Amino acid sequence: MPYPEQRGNKWRVRWNTGKKHPESGRWLYDSQGGFDSREDAIAYGLDRESDIRNQRYTSRRDGAIPMSEYCRTWQQTLDVGHLRRRNIESYIRLYIEPHWGGMAVADIRPSAYRAWELWLKDQPNIGDAYRNEILLVFSMMMDDAVDDGLRQASPVPKRKRRGRYVKKKKERKRNLRIEDVHQLACNALQYWGLPGYVFQFMMPFTGMRPAELYALRREYCHPAWPASDPLDDPNEEDREERHADDLERYGPGLMPAARVQWQHQREGGELRLFPPKYGSRRTIVLPAFLTELLEMLLASHEFEYVFPSINGGRLADANFTYSYWRKIADGVEERQKSEKGDGRTGSRRWLPGWTPVKSWAGKRMYLLRHGHKEWLDDDGHSRIAVETRMGHEVAGVEGLYANVTPSMEKRIAEALQRRWLEFVRTLPEGWEPPSSPSPLPVDLAEWMKLQVKAANALLG
Template identity: 65%
Template sequence: MAYVEWRGNTCRVVWNTGRKDDRGKWIYDQKGGFTDEVVAKNYGLDREADVRNDRYVSRRDGAVLMSEYVKTWQQTLDVGHLRKRNVESIIRLYIAPRWGDTAVANIKPSLYRAWELWLKEQEHIGDRYRGEILLIFSMMMDDAVDDGLIQSSPVQKKKRRRGRYKKKPRERKRNMRMEDVHQLACNALSFWGFPGYVYVWTFAMTGMRPAELYGLRPEYCHPNWPASDPLDDVNEDDREERHVEDLERYGPTRMPAIRVQWQHQRHEGIGKPGLYVPKYESRRTLVVPPFLAELLEMLLDGREAEWVFTSINDGPLINANFPYHYWRKFADGREAKETFERVRLGQQQTVATWRPVSELPAVERWQRKRQYLMRHGHKEWIDEDGHSRIATESRMGHELAGVEGLYSNVTPAMEEAIMESLQERWENFIVTLPDGWEPPMSPSSLPVDLAGWMKLQVKMAKARAL
């Protein structure tokens, strides 16, 4: 039972915490500074009641600083490397600087609300990113309750909405048109070369994530796959059985396809890039239309590169800062440039660029738009063509929840229908190209007769339309 001890003009109350140390002796806690013995005694009895009802947090536990707690908390994360990198970045930039010197037990709801308002006032923090920061902090506080460091989380749970409904702002998107994708591909051809032309059409016709395109290797790409499948993903338990079915279903004489097995990323944002399982472990097979299959055959013919799509210098795209140095040029356009200005040894110089390119016209609907929206556009096309939900979501690397996802399965007929609808979309577009259309100049000599191939494509499309 709690007892009181006088020390000079004040007294302290001591109570049993209900815990034992390594030697098996009871651990006691205390609080001093009381001038009234009855008040002190009641305080101690209240703490013992908390102990009996499993609500007690000792001053020793609550005094743990957030700077120490976040280190332990991060070690408990069991998430993908990209998610872990984002969480660690949020802790380093926003949580640790604000709360690092604060004891966990001293984080009060009023302090949290003040910090929430401060985050809202920062112009460089968008609504979605601020929500991520607060979510991470809320998870951390919930775990602190489970760890016995605080009695309750200072983050108040959202109450039922009252008042007028306010729609959440969403990114404005415009439907993806074939003529725009065609112009993006032509810009990529002028700026990057033949790999850029094929990259854009592969992106549009498969809906792959950018990191999956960066990490696409020839052994997982038509016409090599599935015969060339290295079966190198040891975490794919049924890879042997899957490979047997792939040989029966896909290939140059069956349905041409790409196998999404890896994505190319940097571990925790630093160091040497490596291959990682796709987001949500969404390994999948994507059938491609015949025209794209031919482009991929021409791209890979005679090449021994490690990647299907390499940078201008034949290196991996993961090292190229692709969104800025490549995509922005395709989408936003650029002026023709054969010289550039520089200052060297204090002298202004005009120097001929080693890689002059012609003017790249801006693609209006894609100006200042991120390349990931092309993945959204691919889903629009699949939805427009009326394909089943299971076939569409599986192609996008998503899983259908509930009974629908459990009972459904992607059949060869579903995949063939997707392949044919994409090919039809291509043919309906190329017959609209003006007579005599020629692909733009490439910065490097083309390994194929692209103009001749396109003329043959138009001729066959017109013949099928009759």
Template identity: 70%
Template sequence: MPYPEQRGNKWRVRWNTGKKHPETGKWLYDSKGGFDTRDDAIAYGLDRESDIRNDRYISRRDGSVLMSEYCRTWQQTIRVGHLRRRNIASYIKLYIEPRWGDIAVADIRASAYRAWELWLEDQPNIGDRYRGEILLVFSMMMDDAVDDGLRQSSPVQKKKRRGQYVKTKRERKRPMLIADVHQLACNALAFWGFPGYVYVWTSVMTGMRPAELYGLRREYCTPNWPTSDPRIDPAEEARYEDDMERYAGASPMPAIRVEWQHQRAGGTGAPGLYPPKYESRRTLVVPDFVAELLEMLLASHESEWVFPSINGGALINANFTYHYWRRIADGQEAREVFSRQWRGRQQTVDSRRPLPAIPAVPGWQGKRQYLTRHGHKEWLDEDGHSRIAVETRMGHELAGVEGLYSNVTPVMERAVMASLQGRWLRFAGTLPDGWEPPPSPTPLPERFMEWLLLQVKAGKAASA
């Protein structure tokens, strides 16, 4: 039974919350004042007691937790990969806590949430996908707040029942042409050197994610792998033996083992090796021409990384998108000399890294490197490979019965190798006799030019 009390001209009501103080063992009470009559106060108290009996009650003490506090504690409860954790922390810091930090968790209303959602849509610097991620994290926080007893329901509508239908915008893409890839590889050769040339072809012919390419170590790359596999996980012993039989047995297949990606802890911390996205460790067979390029590349340097940076270090330490990819895709003017300010005076000095003019690649200007991964899937789909072979190669898992019953067989892998090799040879056959690549800022492997001439010759013979 609630307890009404008169306070001046108004009435206040107190009710037992059904909980006891953890230290004193005394019952805990909540109260609310401001009622005009005793009956109104009692009715309100009876409603709260009904909520308590039906497990719907949120005490004023619990509901008063501020979002700023909940943002900190909630992040400690989620189990996600380091990249996802970094992104979630960024969404909370930049958008969720500034808007909701001073408001109690229980006081967030659905109307206020909808207003915030519209505000995010109006921000020119927030794309559709990024906004969706922000709202998803906020929705997860509100769902967990309900489970934590901090509010009765989430202010986020799970199914929109009103408002204008807005079609989801998708990035406009054009088919990936192998002639454009060839130009990207040549630009990488002119700007970066032989590692850049092989990097582009490996990226396009495997569909690896950029961070997986940064973290590719020589022991996981053909021709070393699988013989050189460190075998660091005893639970994977059966897989190691299967790999030896499948990729280095009587009918070997050149392959890359995607075991790690190179990332920075927290986005700005020390670089380290982490499992690939979605724990998508996988083996990628490569066409013969890529295997031959990788063999020449590994013989040309002693770095632990298959693709060393311009100065010989790890690519993770370079801003690859800005310092490498934008020049490879967008091109740049010749850099024999450059201007600079020195002690208040303008100077023109010789470049420490003179480079020829690098042409822009049509269709790739301003485009992100990740689209080479999209293009790889396009090629596999065009060549009619099975879904299980394609999705496994991309590091995805097929859901349902199809994924449960399917398996990538050696026949499927050889078909992938053959189609990619055939695509390369058909293009190589279109190159003119005597064609030479652009000059490289670093020495090329001795047999690279001879190898290139043989590829063109083989391509013309295959097209005859």
């Protein structure tokens, strides 16, 4: 029963919250004042007691926790990867806590949330994807606040029906042309040498992610793998059984392949090896021409990673997009050797200059991975084989029952090889590779002649 009390010409009501003080063991009470009559105060108290019995009640004491405090507490409950944690902490530090930190968790209203959402939308430095991530994190915080008993309901609408319909922007993509892929490889050859030439074929012909390519170690790549597999991933519980299967299925004389086991990411400013995105460890069979290029490349150096940088170090230590990809795709003008460097990259070496690949000027390199899936779909391969190769999981019963067979992988490798051979037949007679910043350890021109010969023999 609530307890009404008269305060001057107004009434106040107190009610038992059903909770006890953790130290003294005494019952905890909430109160509300400002009622004009005793009956109104009692009715309000009875409603609150009904909420308590039906587990709809949020204590004023609990709901008064400031958002600044809840932000710190909530971050301690996250069980996510280090990159995701870093992003979430950034959203909270830059946008959530500065706006909501001074308010109590229970005082955030749906109308205030909608106003904040529109404010974020108006900020020129916040793109759609970034804004959606901020709102998603805030929505997660409010859902957890409900579970913690700090609110009765989240202020974030579950199904947004208000406002004008805005069509989701979709990045414009062109069909991936192998002619463009080869031109990118030739540009990389002039800038980076043989590692660049081979690197530019990897993403469109394997679908590997950039960070996976940076961290591809020679013991996980053809021709050494799978015999050289160090089995050094402690989080891969079935690695012994998997390795035994790999020895029967892959390798020189069977199906040449590369193993996606690690990716390079930074944690606390230190470059480290992490499992690939979504834990998508996988084996990727290689077309014949790419196995030959990898064999030549790995025979030309002794670095632990397949693709050394221009200065012989780790690719992940560089800003690859700026220092490599933009120059390869957008082209550069001829540059003479500089005595003091160019002021930004510090490079003093001569560059011959090359024209941009028009369809890739200004485009991000990741679209080459999209193009790989485009090729696989165009060739009509099994969906489970395609998605597994891309590092995706197929949901539902289809993913549960399906399995990638050796014949599926063999057909993918053969289709990619055929696509390559159909292209090399179109090269002008006597094709010569462009100049390289360092002497090539192999004769690419002679190798290409053999590729053309193989194409003519296979395709007639």
